[in-house]
Amino acid sequence: MAPVRDFGELQVFPAWIADGKHGEMKYMEARDDAGELKRTALARVAPWARSVIVCAINYNTAYPYSTQYAQTEDAATGWISRYAWSREDYHDSILRRLKQLEEELRALLEGAGYWVPGTGHLRSYVDTGPLVERVYAKYAGIGWIGKNTCIINQKIGSWLFLGVILTSLDFASNHLTADLPAPDRCGTCTRCITACPTQAITAPGELDARLCISYLTIEKRGEIPNELRAGMGRHIFGCDICQDVCPWNRKAPVASAHEFQPRERLVNPALDWLAEMQPEEFREVFRGSPVRRAKLSGLRRNAVVAMGNSSNKKFIPTLKKLSEDSDAVVAEHARWAAQRLDSDHD
Numbered sequence: 001m002a003p004v005r006d007f008g009e010l011q012v013f014p015a016w017i018a019d020g021k022h023g024e025m026k027y028m029e030a031r032d033d034a035g036e037l038k039r040t041a042l043a044r045v046a047p048w049a050r051s052v053i054v055c056a057i058n059y060n061t062a063y064p065y066s067t068q069y070a071q072t073e074d075a076a077t078g079w080i081s082r083y084a085w086s087r088e089d090y091h092d093s094i095l096r097r098l099k100q101l102e103e104e105l106r107a108l109l110e111g112a113g114y115w116v117p118g119t120g121h122l123r124s125y126v127d128t129g130p131l132v133e134r135v136y137a138k139y140a141g142i143g144w145i146g147k148n149t150c151i152i153n154q155k156i157g158s159w160l161f162l163g164v165i166l167t168s169l170d171f172a173s174n175h176l177t178a179d180l181p182a183p184d185r186c187g188t189c190t191r192c193i194t195a196c197p198t199q200a201i202t203a204p205g206e207l208d209a210r211l212c213i214s215y216l217t218i219e220k221r222g223e224i225p226n227e228l229r230a231g232m233g234r235h236i237f238g239c240d241i242c243q244d245v246c247p248w249n250r251k252a253p254v255a256s257a258h259e260f261q262p263r264e265r266l267v268n269p270a271l272d273w274l275a276e277m278q279p280e281e282f283r284e285v286f287r288g289s290p291v292r293r294a295k296l297s298g299l300r301r302n303a304v305v306a307m308g309n310s311s312n313k314k315f316i317p318t319l320k321k322l323s324e325d326s327d328a329v330v331a332e333h334a335r336w337a338a339q340r341l342d343s344d345h346d
């Protein structure tokens, strides 16, 4: 639980937007009637809000990390990030859990005489609320904001989804007098910064989304800038590297929830399968999956770039064929990839 406050970290956000570090994620720029960025204007956008209940759930599953696969695999496969191979889109599964919690809380408070039906508010969000979730997670005591910008819990690590319930109840007014927020335990470690293939972590805790593989593979539409393609390696959707290398994830517990378990074939999937996927199969394989956000065109584009980065010359005939694809973006990336493999020396 965190109180609604103008936390110092929130001042980073407007500068981040002004510098254009959000790239093409226009929804991050949403403003209220006064022209303030909605995500840092909670007190104005929801003037009734007094406290934020922040929930975190572990989505780790018992599969090796991408950094381990990269050393052992035969370069014919790619990487769909740990959060996205799940059976259900986390937005749906977390929101369902939050709504259930809302109901239970309402009933509990009503029973105790703290809630009069028809008054007060409880409103749940996953990603889309008028707030920067990680800042509230920090002040709710869930963890510290690591140098990789992720919330890290000392016992669980960072494989966490966050969800928030805004409430008009003043649960948290004295809350910050407790041992919160959690102390920063990154210390002198800089593993995530060093391991990031595209140097997207430009300073401890600061990320330029335009350089981040997660942004490039999930949010970026159309062409991926030429100079960033090689750094994407064999990532198809999202990126886990800055969390894979984090010492706090070395012993991360595994979640048992069914919805976070991988869909068949999505752990380290075959690149040619994805690059040549047709709309019908896309709909079938990714029904209700977060991967749908990239759309078929984006997924195929990413798979083609990964083939180009694979050093696997077996892909050249497929890439030459895809160079003539009716999807102009796929075709252009396939030409780039074929050329890259052609010029690779054995």
Ligand code: B12
Residues within 6 Å of the ligand: 009, 010, 011, 012, 013, 014, 016, 025, 039, 081, 082, 083, 126, 127, 128, 129, 131, 132, 133, 134, 135, 145, 148, 149, 150, 151, 152, 158, 159, 160, 161, 162, 163, 204, 205, 206, 207, 209, 212, 214, 215, 218, 219, 237, 238, 239, 240, 242
């Ligand atoms: C846009 C977005 C992205 C963008 C931008 C990421 C980013 N770091 O900003 C992209 C597409 C790249 C992305 C990637 C990922 N995302 Co994302 N993303 C979001 C979203 C919707 C908004 C984040 C945001 O506001 N960014 C703007 C920046 C400025 O804010 P911030 O990084 O949170 O930074 C705050 C603090 O770090 C602090 N701060 C920043 N710099 C500094 C510097 C100093 C010195 C200090 C003291 C503080 C400080 O102030 C900032 C706020 O003003 C949130 C959900 C939400 N509504 O909050 C999910 C969210 C952050 N993402 C999440 C996840 C899981 C991921 C990925 C792991 C997915 C993947 N595997 O590919 C990666 C991780 C990449 C990474 N290292 O961050 C989770 C994070 C869970 C966690 N444990 O932290 C969230 C909370 C979604 C959720 N509901 O669970 N994401």
Ligand code: SF4
Residues within 6 Å of the ligand: 148, 195, 196, 197, 198, 199, 200, 201, 207, 211, 212, 213, 214, 239, 240, 241, 242, 243
């Ligand atoms: S998600 Fe990948 S590309 Fe983005 S900051 Fe982390 S390591 Fe770098």
Ligand code: SF4
Residues within 6 Å of the ligand: 146, 147, 148, 149, 185, 186, 187, 189, 190, 191, 192, 193, 242, 245, 246, 247, 248
């Ligand atoms: S890898 Fe090291 S510096 Fe990066 S978030 Fe983890 S502990 Fe912090």
